[in-house]
Amino acid sequence: MNNVIALIDLHNTTDLGLLSKNRPIASTTFLGRYAFIDFTLSNLSNSGIDSIGILVQDHSRSIIKHFGGGKNTYLRNPKTGWQNIFINEKGLLNSAFNTDINNILENDWFLYDNDLKYVVVCPVHYLMHIDYSEVLKAHIASNRQVSVVVSDVTNADDPGLLHCDKVTVDPLSDVQKFEVNDGKEKKACVSLQTYIFNCDFLREVLAKANSISLMFNINDLVKYLSSYLEKVHAIKFNGYFRRLNSLETYYNVSMETLNNGNGGSISNLFEKNWPIYTLSHNSRPVLYGEKCDVVNSSIANGCTINGIVHHSILSRNVIIDEGAVVEDSIIFTNTHVKKGVHLKNVIVDKHCVLEINKDVHGEDGKLLYVPQGAHI
C-alpha cells in the first residue's frame, strides 16, 4: 500500500515502572525474544504497510540499536518501503513540548508526498494481532476524516485498562465522547489508541495544532476534534489485546502466555500466517543438561540450563547452574543464576549475576525486580 504511512507513537505510552526506567517500553523484552515494538511493526508488515515512521520521545539509543539494521527485518521491500526514526530535537531539552505532534511537525517531509492518502498512528503498549488493512477499509468506508480503533471489553476494571480512554459510540458508529476509564464498571468500550487520518485533513489540523495548544499530543488532538470540529469514527476491533501499564501487568501478561498452554496458543497473537519478526542474534539452540528440570516455561535460544526452572520465562543466553531454582520468574538476556540461588516471583534484568546462596523473592508474594547489571 503506497498511499499509507504508519507512525508508531512512542510518546504517548505507559511506563512499566522500574523496567522502563532506562528504556522505552518499545524496546523492552517480551517473552524472552521480542521487543514490544516488534508486534506493531510485524502487524504493519503483515498488513502490507511498508512506509513507517517511528516517533521517538527519548532513550533513542535502544531504539536505534534495535532498528539500525531493521529495514530487512520488518519491511517487505526495503527499496520501495522506508522506515525512519523521527526525533524532535528541539523538544529534547524541554520535555513539556516533546510531544508526538511537535515531533511530526519537526519531521513533516513525508506529508508532502502527493500520493499519500492515509496516516495510521499506532501504539506500542497494546499487545495485539491487528490487521491494519481491515481497519483502513473500515475507515475509508466510513467517509470520515479520522477514525479511532476501539474494543468492547467486560474487564474494564482490570488494572491494565485503568486510566485508558473509553468512548461512547453512537448508533452511526461515531464517537460521542471520550472519557477516562476509572475502572468502576466492568463493561466499557475502550480506545486502543490507534488512529487513522485522511492525510489532507491531518495536514490542515497540524497547521493549526500549535495554535490550539503547544502541548497537545495526538490523543488530546483527537478528543479536541471530536468535541469541537469533526466526527471521529469508531472502528470496532474484536481480537485479542492486552494493555501494559505497570511492572505487574507486564508480569501478568507474560505469565498468561505460559498458562494458556504455550506461547503459540495465546489467543491469536502468534499465528502461522501472521509471523512476528524480530532481530536475529545468531544464538545457538538451548542446551538442557543431564540433571535439569524444566517445566511450563519458555526458553529462548542461547540458554544453558542445568538447574530447576518452573513456570518461568528465560531470554537469550541465560545460564542456570545446577543447584539453582527459578520459579514464577522472568529472566532477561545474559543473566547467570548460580548454584544455591532460589528465585521466586522475580524479574531479573539483563547482565545480572546471582550467586549468593539464598532465596530471592518479593515480600508477601509481591513481585521483586532486580535491576540491570546487578551482582548479588
Place this chain on the structure above:
Amino acid sequence: MAKKVVAMILAGGKGTRLQALTKKIAKPAVYFGGKYRIIDFSLSNVANTGISSCGVLTQYESVILNNYIGDGEKWGFNGVQSIAVALPPRQTEEGLSWYEGTADAIYQNLDFLDSQNPEYVLILSGDHIYKTTYNEMIEVHEKTGATCTISVIEVDWKEASRFGILEVDAKDRITKFVEKPKEPKSNLASMGVYIFTYKDLKKALIADHIDPNSEHDFGKNIIPAFLEQDKSLYAYRFHGYWRDVGTLDSLHLANMELLPSKRNNETIDFDAAPTIFSEDTHSLPCFVGKSGSIKDSLVNQGAIILGDVYQCVISNEVSIEEGAVVKNSVIMPDVVIHKGAYVNNAIISPGSVVGENEVINKDSCEIVLIDTERSLQ
C-alpha cells in the same frame, strides 16, 4: 577491485549415503545441530576469515540450496564489495554441460573467478562440520609460495584407507598423494580444503579440461598432475573438531556429540567466537509444557515439548505431544510426534509425522531414518 582470496565451496553432491534425507535437497542443505544446515559451517568459516567473495557450486537439487544462499545476507556477504553467489551449471556459448567433477565445476566458473581477480583461491567442500578460520593456512601458503596448500588432519591408521592420503617430507612438503590407499604410508588425510595460487590453478584447469582421460577431479587429477610437474605443494595440519557427515550413522553421531553429556574440549562451542551463522526462523522461544521433560538435549526455538525428551537434538517448529517419549534421536524441523509415540535411535526428516502410540526402533541400536513418505503410508 582485486581480491586477495576468493572462496569456492563445492556443494553439488547428492550425498547418496544419506538416503531419503537427500531425496529432495542436496547434502549441504541437510539440517544439523537443531538450527543449522551443513553448509552454514563452511560459509561461516569463510565469512569469519574475512573473505568477501564466495562462490557456491551447486548442482544436485539446487533450488533449495540456491535460495538458501540468496545474496549471502545470513553470513554477512551482502555488505559493500562483498558477494556470495550460487553457481549452478548454466548454458553458455559452448552449450550446456553439467559439472563433471570438482575441477570441472571450478573450470566452468573461471569467468567468475576472473571477475573477482584473486591472488589465491580457497576451495572447500560444503559438507563438513568444523569451525575455523583459514587465515593461518593462507599465511602458510603465502610464506611457502606454494602452488597449492592442502589442509590435512591426522586420522586413525585403521581408517586411513578410507581417505585421500598425503605423504610429506620433514617440512610438510607433499611428496605423494594416494586416493584411498590399501596400505597407507601416512595417516594425513586430505580434508578437501585447498588453497591454490590462482594463476597456477587456472593453467592447470584449462589443461585438465582438454585432457580426454581426466575425470576432472582435484584429488584424482589436478593434485597428481601438479606433483608430476614437481610444483611445490604443502600440507597444512588442522587440529580440532572436524566431521564428515556422509552417512546416517555419522550424521547421527555428530549430532549426538553436541549434547551436554557427550561434549568435550574439542566439540564445537557455539558460544565462543567465531560465530556459526545460520537462518533465524520467525519462531517463538522453545516451550516446555507442564507435562514435558527434557534432559541432556539441544533444542531450537519454535519447539513445543509436552512429552519426554532424552538425549535428542531438536529443530525449530517441532511438536512433541504429551506422553510421547523421544530418546537418542535427531528431530528435524516441522516434525510432529503425536501422543504416546515412542522414538529411539532415529533421524526424523523434516515435516514427518509420527502417529499416536506409534513405536519406532524400540530396543535397537541401529539408527533408522524416518521420512515424510513413510508417514503417509
